[in-house]
Amino acid sequence: MAPISGRPQRRTSLVRALALAVLLASQAAPSVANAETQAAATSSDFADIRVGGDVSSFTLENGLQVVVIPDHRAPVVTHMIWYKVGSADELPGKSGIAHFLEHLMFKGTKNHPEGAFSKRVAEIGGSENAFTSNDYTAYFQKISKDYLPEMMAFEADRMQNLVLTDEVVAPEREVVLEERRQRIDNDPSSKLSETLDSILYVNHPYSVPVIGWKDEIRALNKEDAFAFYDRYYTPNNAVLVVAGDVTPEEVRANAEATYGKLQRRAEPGERTRPKTQTPPGAREVTLVDEQVNQPILRQAWLVPSYTVAEGNEGASLDVLAQILGGGATSRLYRELVVEGGIASSAGSWYQSTALDDTRFMIYGVPRDGKDLNDVSAAIRATVDDIIENGVGEEELERAKKGMLAEAVYAQDSQSTLARIFGAALTTGGTIESVQQWPRQIASVTARDVQEVARKYLSDAPVTANLLGSPPPAASEAAGKSGKKS
Amino acid sequence: MRLFARADMAAEGRHSLFRQLGNGIAGLAGLMLVALYPFSANATEIQEVTTPAGINAWLVEDHTVPIVAIDFAFQGGSAQDPEGKEGLVNLLSRSLDEGAGDLDSQAFQARMEDLVMQLSFDEGRDAFYGSMRTLTPNATDAFEMLRLAVTEPRFDDEAINRMKTQTISGLRQDLKDPDAIAARRWSELAFPGHPYGRPSKGTEETVSKLAPADLKMMHERLFARGNLKVAVVGDIDAATLIPLLDKVFGALPAAPDLTPVPEVEPKSGIVEAVAFNVPQTSIRFGLPALKRSDPDFIPAFVMNHILGGGSFSSWLYEEVREKRGLAYSVGSYLVPFDHAGLLMGATGTRAEKAGETLKIIDEQLTRMASDGPSEEELAKAKSYLTGSYALRFDTSGKIANQLVGLQLEGFGPDYIENRNATIEAVTLDQVKAVAKRILDGKKPTVVTVGPKGA
Numbered sequence: 001m002a003p004i005s006g007r008p009q010r011r012t013s014l015v016r017a018l019a020l021a022v023l024l025a026s027q028a029a030p031s032v033a034n035a036e037t038q039a040a041a042t043s044s045d046f047a048d049i050r051v052g053g054d055v056s057s058f059t060l061e062n063g064l065q066v067v068v069i070p071d072h073r074a075p076v077v078t079h080m081i082w083y084k085v086g087s088a089d090e091l092p093g094k095s096g097i098a099h100f101l102e103h104l105m106f107k108g109t110k111n112h113p114e115g116a117f118s119k120r121v122a123e124i125g126g127s128e129n130a131f132t133s134n135d136y137t138a139y140f141q142k143i144s145k146d147y148l149p150e151m152m153a154f155e156a157d158r159m160q161n162l163v164l165t166d167e168v169v170a171p172e173r174e175v176v177l178e179e180r181r182q183r184i185d186n187d188p189s190s191k192l193s194e195t196l197d198s199i200l201y202v203n204h205p206y207s208v209p210v211i212g213w214k215d216e217i218r219a220l221n222k223e224d225a226f227a228f229y230d231r232y233y234t235p236n237n238a239v240l241v242v243a244g245d246v247t248p249e250e251v252r253a254n255a256e257a258t259y260g261k262l263q264r265r266a267e268p269g270e271r272t273r274p275k276t277q278t279p280p281g282a283r284e285v286t287l288v289d290e291q292v293n294q295p296i297l298r299q300a301w302l303v304p305s306y307t308v309a310e311g312n313e314g315a316s317l318d319v320l321a322q323i324l325g326g327g328a329t330s331r332l333y334r335e336l337v338v339e340g341g342i343a344s345s346a347g348s349w350y351q352s353t354a355l356d357d358t359r360f361m362i363y364g365v366p367r368d369g370k371d372l373n374d375v376s377a378a379i380r381a382t383v384d385d386i387i388e389n390g391v392g393e394e395e396l397e398r399a400k401k402g403m404l405a406e407a408v409y410a411q412d413s414q415s416t417l418a419r420i421f422g423a424a425l426t427t428g429g430t431i432e433s434v435q436q437w438p439r440q441i442a443s444v445t446a447r448d449v450q451e452v453a454r455k456y457l458s459d460a461p462v463t464a465n466l467l468g469s470p471p472p473a474a475s476e477a478a479g480k481s482g483k484k485s
Numbered sequence: 486m487r488l489f490a491r492a493d494m495a496a497e498g499r500h501s502l503f504r505q506l507g508n509g510i511a512g513l514a515g516l517m518l519v520a521l522y523p524f525s526a527n528a529t530e531i532q533e534v535t536t537p538a539g540i541n542a543w544l545v546e547d548h549t550v551p552i553v554a555i556d557f558a559f560q561g562g563s564a565q566d567p568e569g570k571e572g573l574v575n576l577l578s579r580s581l582d583e584g585a586g587d588l589d590s591q592a593f594q595a596r597m598e599d600l601v602m603q604l605s606f607d608e609g610r611d612a613f614y615g616s617m618r619t620l621t622p623n624a625t626d627a628f629e630m631l632r633l634a635v636t637e638p639r640f641d642d643e644a645i646n647r648m649k650t651q652t653i654s655g656l657r658q659d660l661k662d663p664d665a666i667a668a669r670r671w672s673e674l675a676f677p678g679h680p681y682g683r684p685s686k687g688t689e690e691t692v693s694k695l696a697p698a699d700l701k702m703m704h705e706r707l708f709a710r711g712n713l714k715v716a717v718v719g720d721i722d723a724a725t726l727i728p729l730l731d732k733v734f735g736a737l738p739a740a741p742d743l744t745p746v747p748e749v750e751p752k753s754g755i756v757e758a759v760a761f762n763v764p765q766t767s768i769r770f771g772l773p774a775l776k777r778s779d780p781d782f783i784p785a786f787v788m789n790h791i792l793g794g795g796s797f798s799s800w801l802y803e804e805v806r807e808k809r810g811l812a813y814s815v816g817s818y819l820v821p822f823d824h825a826g827l828l829m830g831a832t833g834t835r836a837e838k839a840g841e842t843l844k845i846i847d848e849q850l851t852r853m854a855s856d857g858p859s860e861e862e863l864a865k866a867k868s869y870l871t872g873s874y875a876l877r878f879d880t881s882g883k884i885a886n887q888l889v890g891l892q893l894e895g896f897g898p899d900y901i902e903n904r905n906a907t908i909e910a911v912t913l914d915q916v917k918a919v920a921k922r923i924l925d926g927k928k929p930t931v932v933t934v935g936p937k938g939a
Contacts, residue, residue, distance in 0.1 A: 073549050074879045106797070118797045123865055125872020128797075142876055174810025181765035182813050182833050186663060244879075291763065293657035328594040337647060338591065344647075344654040365654055398598050405601030408620055411550045413880045 055421065056248045057431055060255060062264045063236025067421050067431070068251045069243035071414040077244035078415050079151045080140040081159070082422040084239070085232035087212070088134040088205040088273060088355070094224055096212015099132040100176055101225045105139065106130075107168045109161035117154045126151075134206055135355045136426035142415065145245045149254045156258040159233050160265065164222045173220060180211050188289040188466055192298060196464040199283050200300045200359060204276040234266040235259060239425045243418040276302060276357045284463040292468035294344075297372045299362045299379065299461035303452075305354035307428035314352060315440040316448040317360060317456070321350035322399035323391050323449065324383070325362060329398070332362065335382045342370050342378045355427045360456065372465050383457050390450035404438050531888070531898040534717075536727045538735035542715035543888045543898060544723055547881065551621040553719040555631070556885035557734075558893055560712040561743045562609040563685035564824075565703070569694075572687015573703050574613060576648060576695055578606040581615075583644035585633035590644040593633070602627040604634065610681060611746075611823040612893055613707055618882065621720040625729070632733040638704060640697035653689050663767035663934040664833075666759055670932045671769045675751035681825060709741035710734060716888035718881040749825045754928040758935075766839040766935025767831075770846065774828035774923050777821035777894050783907050784915040785828075785923060786819060790866045791858045791916075792849065793817025793830055795873070798865075800849045805832060811842045821894075828923055836936040843931065854924035857917035871905040 057067045087098045108114045121128045126143035139158075141151045184190040194209050201207035211217070240259060242251050306314035325332040325348030336343040346364040362383075364375040410416045424434045532544040563574040582597070582604050584590040597604060603618040615635070619627035659665035669684055676682030686692075713734060717726055750773050775782045793801035793816045805815040817830035834842045858866070878884050891900060 073547060074875060076875055076879045115797070119865075122795075122798050122869050123872075125869050125874070125876070127873065127876055142879075144872060144875060171806075171808065171810030175806055175813055178765065178811070178834060179813035181835060185764045186767075186833070188661075291661045293661050294654050327598065329591060329598060334591065338643070344650045367650060398595065402598050402601055405620060408550075409552060409603070409618065412552055412554075412882065415879075 055431060055435075058248075058252060060235065060260050062260065062262055063234075064238055064240055064255070064259050064262070065425065066240045066251065066255050066259075067242070067425070068246060068248040069241070069414065069417050069421065070246060070248075071243060071417070072245050075145045075245050076142060076414070077145045077148045077242060077246055078140060078142045078418045079148060079155070080138055080241045080243075080418050080422055081155050082136055082138045082239040082241065082426045083232060084135075084237050084271065084426045085137055085228075085268070086133050086135040087208060087210040089232070089271065090205070090208070090228075093216060094220065094228075095208045096176065096217040097220055097224050097228050098137055099211055100173065100217065100220050101228050102130050102132045102137050102139075103172050103176060104164055104169065104225050105158060105162065107172070108163055109157050110163055111157050111161055112154060113163060117158065120150070120154065132210055134210060136423065138422055138426075140415075140418070148242070148246065148251075149258070152254050152258040156262055159235065159238070159259075160262055162226075162229055162233075164225060166222060169222045169225070173217065176211070176217055177214070180214060180217065183211065184209070185214075188287065188291050189296060191289070192287050192296065192464050192466045195285055195287060196298055196300055196462065197359075199285055199464075200302065200462045202277045202279055203274050204356065205273055206276070206354075206356065206358075231266050232268050234264055234268070235262045236264050237266070237268045239422060241418045241422045241425075243414040271355060273356060278302065282460055284465070286465040286467060288467045288469050290469045292466055294365055295372055295468065296466040297364045297366070297375045297379075298464045298466075299376070300464075301360045301457055301459070301461050302357050303350065303360045303456045305356065305358040305427070306352050306433070307355055308357060312440060312444060312448055313452055315437075316444050316452040317350050318352055318403065319396070319399050319441065319444045320386070320449045320453055321348050321360065322403060323395050324348045324386065324453075326399065327402070329395075331382050331386070331395075332364070332379065336364055336375065336378050340378055341367060342374050343367060346375070346379070353423050353427050353429075362461070372467075376463070383453065386450060386453045387458060391446050393446060396444070396446050396449065400441055400444060403441055407438055531901070532723055533898065534723050534727060534730070536731045536735070538731045539710060540713065540715065540730045540734050542717055542726070542730055543892065544716075544721075544726060545718045545884055545888070546720075546722055547718065548720045550881070551720050552881055553619050553621060553624050553627075553717065553721045554881040554885045555617045555715065555717045556882075556889045557615045557713060557715040558612045558889050559707050559709070559741065560612050560714075560823075560893065561707050561741060562612045563683075564610050564680035564746045565707060565744055566680065566683065566685075566687070567744075568683075570687075570691060570699055571683050572652065572685075572692040573695055573699055574608045574707070575686045576645075576652060576692065577700050577703050577707075578608045578613065579648045579652065580640060580645060580700055581606050581634040581638045583648060584639040584641050585630075586637045586639075588633065589639065589641060590647075593630075597630060600626050600630065602630060604631065606634075608685065610685060614889075616882070616885075624721060624725075628729040628733055635708065635733060636736055638700075640700045642697065645695075645697050645700065649692055649695065652686060652692050656686060656689055656692065659686075663761055663763050663765070664769075664831075666761065667767045667769040667831075667932045667934045670757060670759060670934075671771060671930065674755045674757060674932065675753075675771060675827075675930050676749060676825070677752065679749045680746055681749065681751075681822065705738075706742040709738045711740040712743070713737070714889050714892035716885045716892070718885045718888070746824050751825055751827055751930065753930050755930040757931070758933045758937075760937040761934045762936055763934075764835065765833045766836045766933050767833050768839065768843065768846075768931070768933050769829070769831045770843075770929040770931045771820075771827050771829040772850075772923060772927050772929045773826065774819055775821065775826040775919075776823070777826075779826065781915070781919045781922065782819075782821065782826075784911050784919040787863070787866050787870065787908065787911050788853065788858070788916045788920050788923075789817055789819050789828060790870060791862050792853050795869060800853070801830070801832075801846065804845050804849055805834075805842060809845070811838050811845070815846075830929075839933055839935055843933070847929075850924050850929070853920045854926075857913070857920050860913055863911070863913050863916060867908055867911065870908050874904065 054070050059065050085098060090097050106115060106118055108116060121141055124143060124147050126141045128141040130139040143151055184194060198207045303317055304313055324330060332346040332348060336346040343364040344367050348362040350360050351358040362379050364379060366372060366375050421434060530545055534542045534544050566573045582593060584593050588596060600623045601620060605616050607614040617631050673682050753772055775785050793799045801815045801817060805811045812832045812834045815832035817828060820827040820829050877887055
């Protein structure tokens with residue numbers, strides 16, 4: 001399931017923090033739990049959070065890495081298998097195959113034909129799903145703990161024994177095309193994102209949508225799926241994450257009895273992709289769509305992800321995104337929305353978890369009487385103020401503390417913890433890098449924030465504008481919506 | 486309970502992060518299921534707490550993680566919006582944390598950030614929801630912030646205008662969003678002249694006229710001890726909690742001043758095609774069904790699970806998606822409002838397939854009414870429904886949410902122990918009978934939003 005929530009959250013949310021800063025921490029420091037009531041804990045109080053306090057990891061002989069995150073509060077287990085392959089690993093012309101294969105993985109195997117795995121999950125009252133991103137593909141079941149060995153056997157079987165026929169592939173391809181219509185083609189805001197990525201990531205496969213280009217999805221077939229499967233679905237290219245009411249010992253025993261029997265059947269090798277290029281010249285695109293009632297401005301800068309960042313730059317960019325546009329007291333919200341009266345909403349975010357260079361985004365929606373140029377100018381002024389004058393200690397402290405507290409809240413959800421480690425380990429991170437995250441965030445200084453702002457946001461952004469087509473008779477009233485019937 | 490919120494979700498603004506991230510990750514499944522009724526895996530551990538001021542709360546103590554979660558609800562949601570002031574309760578939900586007591590909006594938000602607390606409010610048709618999370622060391626201060634928001638909201642002009650602007654921005658986008666259009670039109674057609682038929686977030690016209698005085702009036706009418714339901718989960722004991730609850734809620738009036746909402750049966754058999762130029766036609770259908778208090782509700786719940794509910798194995802999923810590739814998401818769900826019961830369904834398909842898809846859905850509804858499921862299908866449904874319910878309780882927040890839902894539906898904590906037995910007791914005859922009762926000879930009200938002639 002995509003991280004699209006049915007329940008809107010206006011403030012910084014755990015889901016957001018997870019998705020944007022996947023390198024989150026997991027276990028609270030006992031010192032936090034046992035502290036006397038002391039409202040004004042500082043960010044340094046959180047720096048010693050024992051991230052994934054009881055997390056343990058080992059590797060099977062066939063190369064499968066196993067991560068165990070105990071949480072004994074409920075007799076429930078989250079079982080996830082993560083593959084170090086995503087849409088950015090597809091061959092040119094085969095866009096969408098990573099995601100299409102993810103759908104096809106539910107069709108059945110030699111040993112468990114015709115969706116037997118899903119039927120069994122339903123029968124035991126489990127929930128299951130899968131998701132694909134640029135850099136990883138993951139499958140999970142959440143089940144009563146008693147069924148963990150059985151799920152491991154099913155999932156291990158699915159890693160090598162997939163069976164596909166044209167009869168199941170053809171309708172599933174239509175399902176994916178419907179998914180594309182639902183998620184993107186029906187939604188101008190999503191179309192804008194797709195367009196923006198396509199001009200931001202020059203020479204790099206992040207420019208290609210995860211779900212694929214429509215024409216290329218149409219041409220995908222069984223052979224493409226197997227070629228991808230045979231190259232990447234092998235234990236030495238996967239990470240098993242088990243979170244919940246389990247011990248490392250029982251997970252190890254069960255993993256050896258199931259996944260441990262699998263052959264190492266491919267050597268996917270290094271994940272090297274062409275480096276993103278920055279060709280000279282301004283890049284700006286305007287999408288005019290009759291389906292748009294509210295203009296939107298999005299601006300993107302190419303920045304290093306945690307994985308490729310030098311020193312503390314990843315954490316500094318994370319803190320910058322928080323100070324600049326992470327919440328109701330952020331610079332952009334205050335300047336553009338509360339005080340400036342320029343925008344109805346504005347904010348920023350940093351796609352921290354990625355194998356390669358990634359994006360730092362700012363968005364704004366103009367208020368009536370203002371246009372995208374006004375929003376753009378106000379964003380520039382807000383960013384320049386940080387570049388020139390830096391940030392204050394108070395806002396720095398507030399941002400860091402809020403981010404670190406998310407690490408404590410994350411402990412409340414075994415699924416969240418499983419995702420944090422799975423995403424990190426499939427995008428070049430390590431268990432250590434996750435564990436060190438609070439320390440990294442806590443160490444960010446005002447100078448660090450100013451420095452990454454200067455280094456990465458000084459240049460003009462890549463800009464995407466979304467505009468509605470003006471009503472036929474109105475010319476001057478553009479930007480001001482009339483009465484709705 | 487809040488299924489209409491899905492389509493009402495704003496596309497931009499602070500909400501938009503979800504949607505933007507959605508582009509980066511494409512998943513398999515379709516509709517998330519609406520949890521229809523609540524449960525706790527820790528039945529024996531629910532403490533019923535009554536404070537000196539008469540506040541009743543359910544408490545689940547768990548000291549594993551230093552977090553306290555409180556969820557609460559006031560009965561009376563957007564159905565309480567006065568005519569012409571549609572969107573008032575929704576605006577109230579957006580305004581409570583925009584300044585309270587001596588703290589203006591920015592000061593209030595900054596203080597919440599300093600306390601690293603999470604606070605949110607949300608409106609449903611029949612109830613107003615609140616939710617707070619705090620780390621244990623900050624609990625006292627966080628509860629004080631909650632008290633301010635609940636009892637002393639300021640409704641300053643600047644903040645209210647800002648919230649109105651954001652709401653209107655979302656409403657404008659909804660006017661061009663096929664799912665939102667379908668949801669709005671469906672409610673209008675099924676509930677003419679009834680509060681459930683009115684737009685819960687209002688319209689640009691009604692929202693732009695709302696004033697702080699309206700909010701103050703609604704706040705006084707809605708927030709009382711008599712219609713309050715509270716659940717607390719996490720790192721706190723009853724002795725610590727009781728004075729905090731009284732501090733937050735104790736000063737509220739004893740009883741709310743609610744406008745009675747008439748019982749209503751949604752209109753069936755209406756078909757409307759809204760012409761809209763998008764590649765995928767959005768489809769929404771619904772029929773009168775059962776309220777939660779109906780003795781046949783549980784058999785109906787099991788029946789719906791087989792028809793279009795959970796997992797990847799319902800009839801609708803199988804026929805519409807798996808066999809024919811007509812849709813990415815397809816499903817149905819029961820909506821037990823306080824004053825009406827519904828069986829709703831939704832899907833989306835390429836424009837030229839809308840007719841075929843509707844025909845297949847109709848066939849499944851008819852088949853359920855005439856043949857019903859097999860014994861084997863019933864057994865599998867029961868197995869899923871009883872086996873899955875522990876999954877609703879694996880985080881503090883989920884437990885708190887479930888416990889408030891139970892109280893809103895008028896159940897006691899003992900409901901929890903009996904719940905699986907209630908499911909197990911459902912017979913094939915009961916399922917067939919309730920399928921006939923809901924579906925036999927009935928035609929759903931259907932709204933499609935897509936290209937003309939599709």
